[in-house]
Amino acid sequence: MKLSFILLTYSAVLFGQVPYQRILNAASEPGNWLTYAGGYQAHSYSPLDQINATNISGLKVAWMYQIGVPHHFETEPLVFDGVMYITEPPSDVTALDLRTGRPIWTYRRSLPKGIIVCCGQVNRGLAALDDQLFLGTVDAHVVALDMRTGRVRWDVEVADYKAAYSITAAPLVVKDKVIVGIAGAEYGIRGFLDAYDAKTGKRAWRFWTVPGPGEPGSETWSGDSWKTGGAPTWVTGAYDPQANLVYWGTGNPGPDFVGDDRQGDNLYSDSIVALDADTGKLKWYFQFTPHDVLDMDADQVPVLLDAEFRGRPRKLVLFANRNGFYYVLDRLTGEFLVGKQFARQNWAKGLDGKGRPIWNPEAIPSEKGALVYPDDDGTANWFSPSLNLKTGLFYQNVREKGAIQRRTRMKPTYESGRLYMGASRLPIPGEEPWGALRALDWKTGETRWEFRVHTPPWCGVLSTAGNLVFSGTMEGDFFALDAVSGKLLWRIQTGGAIWANPISYQSEGKQYIVVSAGSSVIAFSLPQ
Amino acid sequence: MKRSMNLLAGFLIACSLALTQSTEPGRQPKPTPPDLAQGERTYGTECSFCHGPKGEGAVGPALAVPRIRRAPTDAALFQVIREGIAGTQMPPSALTPAQLWQLVAYVRTLGHVEQSKSTGDARQGEQVYLAKGGCAHCHTLRGHGGAIGPDLSDAGARLDSEFIRASLMTPEASIPRDFMQVRLVTKGGQRLTGVRVNEDSFSIQIRDLSNQFHSFWKSELTELVKENGRSPMPSYAKTLTPDELENLIAYLESLQGN
Numbered sequence: 001m002k003l004s005f006i007l008l009t010y011s012a013v014l015f016g017q018v019p020y021q022r023i024l025n026a027a028s029e030p031g032n033w034l035t036y037a038g039g040y041q042a043h044s045y046s047p048l049d050q051i052n053a054t055n056i057s058g059l060k061v062a063w064m065y066q067i068g069v070p071h072h073f074e075t076e077p078l079v080f081d082g083v084m085y086i087t088e089p090p091s092d093v094t095a096l097d098l099r100t101g102r103p104i105w106t107y108r109r110s111l112p113k114g115i116i117v118c119c120g121q122v123n124r125g126l127a128a129l130d131d132q133l134f135l136g137t138v139d140a141h142v143v144a145l146d147m148r149t150g151r152v153r154w155d156v157e158v159a160d161y162k163a164a165y166s167i168t169a170a171p172l173v174v175k176d177k178v179i180v181g182i183a184g185a186e187y188g189i190r191g192f193l194d195a196y197d198a199k200t201g202k203r204a205w206r207f208w209t210v211p212g213p214g215e216p217g218s219e220t221w222s223g224d225s226w227k228t229g230g231a232p233t234w235v236t237g238a239y240d241p242q243a244n245l246v247y248w249g250t251g252n253p254g255p256d257f258v259g260d261d262r263q264g265d266n267l268y269s270d271s272i273v274a275l276d277a278d279t280g281k282l283k284w285y286f287q288f289t290p291h292d293v294l295d296m297d298a299d300q301v302p303v304l305l306d307a308e309f310r311g312r313p314r315k316l317v318l319f320a321n322r323n324g325f326y327y328v329l330d331r332l333t334g335e336f337l338v339g340k341q342f343a344r345q346n347w348a349k350g351l352d353g354k355g356r357p358i359w360n361p362e363a364i365p366s367e368k369g370a371l372v373y374p375d376d377d378g379t380a381n382w383f384s385p386s387l388n389l390k391t392g393l394f395y396q397n398v399r400e401k402g403a404i405q406r407r408t409r410m411k412p413t414y415e416s417g418r419l420y421m422g423a424s425r426l427p428i429p430g431e432e433p434w435g436a437l438r439a440l441d442w443k444t445g446e447t448r449w450e451f452r453v454h455t456p457p458w459c460g461v462l463s464t465a466g467n468l469v470f471s472g473t474m475e476g477d478f479f480a481l482d483a484v485s486g487k488l489l490w491r492i493q494t495g496g497a498i499w500a501n502p503i504s505y506q507s508e509g510k511q512y513i514v515v516s517a518g519s520s521v522i523a524f525s526l527p528q
Numbered sequence: 529m530k531r532s533m534n535l536l537a538g539f540l541i542a543c544s545l546a547l548t549q550s551t552e553p554g555r556q557p558k559p560t561p562p563d564l565a566q567g568e569r570t571y572g573t574e575c576s577f578c579h580g581p582k583g584e585g586a587v588g589p590a591l592a593v594p595r596i597r598r599a600p601t602d603a604a605l606f607q608v609i610r611e612g613i614a615g616t617q618m619p620p621s622a623l624t625p626a627q628l629w630q631l632v633a634y635v636r637t638l639g640h641v642e643q644s645k646s647t648g649d650a651r652q653g654e655q656v657y658l659a660k661g662g663c664a665h666c667h668t669l670r671g672h673g674g675a676i677g678p679d680l681s682d683a684g685a686r687l688d689s690e691f692i693r694a695s696l697m698t699p700e701a702s703i704p705r706d707f708m709q710v711r712l713v714t715k716g717g718q719r720l721t722g723v724r725v726n727e728d729s730f731s732i733q734i735r736d737l738s739n740q741f742h743s744f745w746k747s748e749l750t751e752l753v754k755e756n757g758r759s760p761m762p763s764y765a766k767t768l769t770p771d772e773l774e775n776l777i778a779y780l781e782s783l784q785g786n
Contacts, residue, residue, distance in 0.1 A: 069615075070614050070615025070616075071614065071615050113620075114620055114622065115620065116619055116620065116621075116622060117619060118617075118619060119617055120616075120617055121614075162622070164622075406581055408572040408573065408576055408581070409572065410569050410572045410573065412573050413573075415622075416622075417622035418573070418574065418622055418623070419573055419574045419577070420573075421573065421577060422573070423577065424576040424577045424578075424579075424580060424581050424586065425577055425578075425586055425587065426580060426581075426584075426586050427586060430756045430757060432754070432756075452729070453729040454727055454728050454729040473728060473729050475727075475728030475729065476728070477728055477729055477730060479729075491730060493728075
C-alpha cells in the first residue's frame with residue numbers, strides 16, 4: 001500500500017498533467033489547488049477538514065521557502081501532483097517539492113529597464129493546462145512554461161510595456177485558451193481582456209473594456225476620451241462552464257480622479273463583464289460605479305454560486321466591491337438582486353432599485369479637498385474573499401480607511417507611459433485606519449460578525465470544511481478563526497507583512513495551509 | 529582602414545547621441561522660471577498623489593525637507609525618480625532627462641528652508657538643552673539621550689525656526705509621526721503612560737516616560753487609550769525665559785546631522 005502510494009506520487013511528479021477536465025472537476029480533488037481561487041467558482045474554500053477547530057492549536061510550520069526579493073510577495077500557489085508552483089515578484093516562477101519545500105526549478109525572467117507599474121512590480125499567480133504553466137509578466141507578456149522544467153514553450157507580447165501596460169494577475173485557463181487581464185489605468189491605457197491559444201500562444205480574441213467609436217457603449221465616452229479610458233482587468237475572473245461565460249471585473253476609467261473630459265458613464269469601467277469564453281463577445285455587463293472619480297476599480301474576484309434565492313434556484317454571482325457595497329447579481333442576465341453596504345462609505349447616498357449609486361457631490365475630489373470613505377485603495381481590493389456554504393457566510397477582509405482627496409490644479413494631460421491622474425491623497429488627521437475580517441450572510445450582505453485587525457489588511461481569506469477561516473495582517477500575524485462564531489482559535493507571528501491569498505492542499509495524507517508572508521512561503525501542518 | 533575608422537567614429541557619435549538623448553542625465557542645467565513652472569506641473573500629475581500637493585508626505589515620504597534621505601544630492605534625486613525604488617510603491621519614470629531635471633529643481637524648492645530667524649545664542653542654547661530644558665531625557669543627539677521623542681541630531685536640517693518655536697510653545701500642535709501617546713492599565717492594575725513603539729492586532733509595545741520598554745498582549749490589558757493630540761512633552765512657554773527660548777531655538781537650528 002505504502003509502496004504503491006510512493007510510486008503513484010513519484011510518477012505523478014514526473015508525468016503530471018492537468019487536462020481541462022481536471023480543472024473543471026477541481027472539487028473532486030480537494031487535496032490539490034488547480035486554479036486561482038481554488039476552482040472556477042472562485043470560492044477560495046477547501047473541503048479538507050483534517051485541520052479543524054478541535055486540533056488547530058497544534059498547527060506548526062512544516063517548511064518555509066524564501067525568495068529574497070523586496071517587492072510585495074502576492075503569490076497564490078497552485079498545487080498538484082506533488083509540486084507547488086509559485087510566482088515570485090517581479091515575474092519569476094519556482095516549482096517547489098511539496099514534501100520538503102525545496103525548489104525543483106526556477107524561471108527567471110530578464111526584464112527590460114523602465115517597467116512602469118503603479119503599485120509595485122508584483123505577481124499573483126499562475127494558470128496550468130496539460131503540461132504547461134502560464135505566466136503574465138510586468139512587461140506585459142504572457143509566457144508558457146513546461147511545468148516539468150520551467151523552460152519556455154512560447155512567449156508573446158500582450159501590449160507595449162513602454163505605454164505602461166503590465167500584467168500582475170494570474171491568468172485563467174478555459175478549455176484550450178489562456179485568458180489574461182491587463183493593468184495600467186493610472187497611465188491612460190485602453191483596457192482589454194485577451195484569450196490566447198494555450199498550445200501556440202496565438203491570440204484567439206480580445207474584448208476591449210472601453211468600446212471604440214460606433215460600438216455599443218461608445219456613447220458613454222465624450223470626444224476621444226475612449227482612447228485613454230483605462231478599465232483594466234488586473235484581477236483574475238471566474239468561469240461558468242454551463243453558460244460558457246467568463247466573468248471578469250474591470251478597473252477605473254482614465255484619467256483617474258478627474259472626469260471632466262470623459263463625460264458619461266464610461267462603460268465598461270468599474271464593471272463586471274460576462275463574456276462568451278469562445279469568442280470574447282459581451283453577453284451582459286453590470287457597472288457598479290458609473291463615471292468614477294474616486295478610483296473604485298471593480299477588480300475583485302467574482303464568486304459564482306448556484307443556490308435557492310428568494311424561492312427559486314438561481315445562478316448567481318456575488319461581488320464584494322471596492323466601493324463599499326456587496327452585490328448579488330443573476331449571472332445569466334446581470335440582473336441586480338442585492339446591494340448592501342458592508343463598510344464605511346460616504347461617496348454614495350445609496351443605490352437605486354437597479355443598483356445604480358446616487359453620488360454624494362461632497363465626496364468628489366476638489367481643490368479644497370474632499371473627505372472620502374473609503375480611500376482609493378478601497379474597502380475590498382484584489383485579495384480574495386471566501387464563500388463557505390457550510391456556514392452560509394461570505395468572508396471578506398475589509399479596509400476601514402478614508403482620505404482627503406484633493407484635486408490638482410492642473411488638468412491631467414495624456415502622455416504615453418506617464419501617470420494620468422488628477423488628485424492627491426492625504427491622510428485624515430488624527431484618524432487611525434483599521435480593518436476587519438467580516439462574515440457576511442451571502443444572501444443579504446448583512447454582517448454576522450467581524451474580527452477586527454489593527455490596520456487595513458491586504459490578505460485574502462481561506463475557509464475550510466474544518467470550520468476554520470484563515471487570514472493575515474500587515475503586521476505579520478497569520479490567524480485562524482472559528483468559521484461560525486469568528487472566535488480566534490490560533491495565531492502565529494510570521495515576521496513579514498501578508499499580501500497574499502492563503503490556500504490549502506493535502507500531501508501524503510496530510511493537510512497543509514499555505515500563505516506568503518514577507519518574502520517567505522510558509523506551509524503549516526499538524527505534527528505527526 | 530579609413531572606412532573602418534569612419535565607421536568607428538560614426539558608431540561613437542551615434543552612441544554618444546543615444547546616451548545624451550535618451551537615458552543619460554547629462555549635466556544638470558541651471559533651472560529657469562519656466563523650468564520650475566514645468567517641474568511644478570509635472571509634480572502635480574506625477575508625484576503629488578503619493579507625496580502630497582506641497583510635498584508634505586502622504587503615502588510616500590515628505591519631500592518638503594531640506595535633505596531627502598534617499599536622495600541627498602540632485603543627482604541622487606534624479607536617479608531615484610528615474611529608476612524608482614525597488615520593493616516600494618515608488619515606480620520608475622518615463623520622463624526625459626530634461627523633464628527630470630525640471631522636476632528635481634522643483635522638488636528642491638519644496639524643501640527650501642529660510643535662513644535662521646533666531647536671534648539667540650546657540651552655545652547658551654546648548655546649556656538650556658542639557659540643563660534647564662531637560663531635553664536629553666526624551667530626545668537623542670548623536671546617539672545619546674532618550675527615545676520618547678524624535679532624534680534631533682539633524683533638527684536644523686529638517687525643521688525651520690518657526691516650527692521649532694511652535695513645537696516648544698505648544699507641543700500638542702504637531703505630534704511627530706510614530707510618537708503616539710498611549711495610556712494603559714494591565715489586569716494586574718499597573719498603570720502606564722508612554723509612546724507607542726509598535727502595535728499589531730494582538731500586542732502593543734510602548735516606551736514609558738522613563739524610557740523603559742514594555743511589551744503587552746492586548747489580552748493582558750483592561751484599558752488601552754490612544755491619546756491622539758496629546759504629547760508627553762511639556763510646553764516651555766512659561767518655564768523658559770524669552771532669551772532662553774531663543775537660545776534653545778538657535779541651538780536646535782545649528783544641528784545639521786552628520
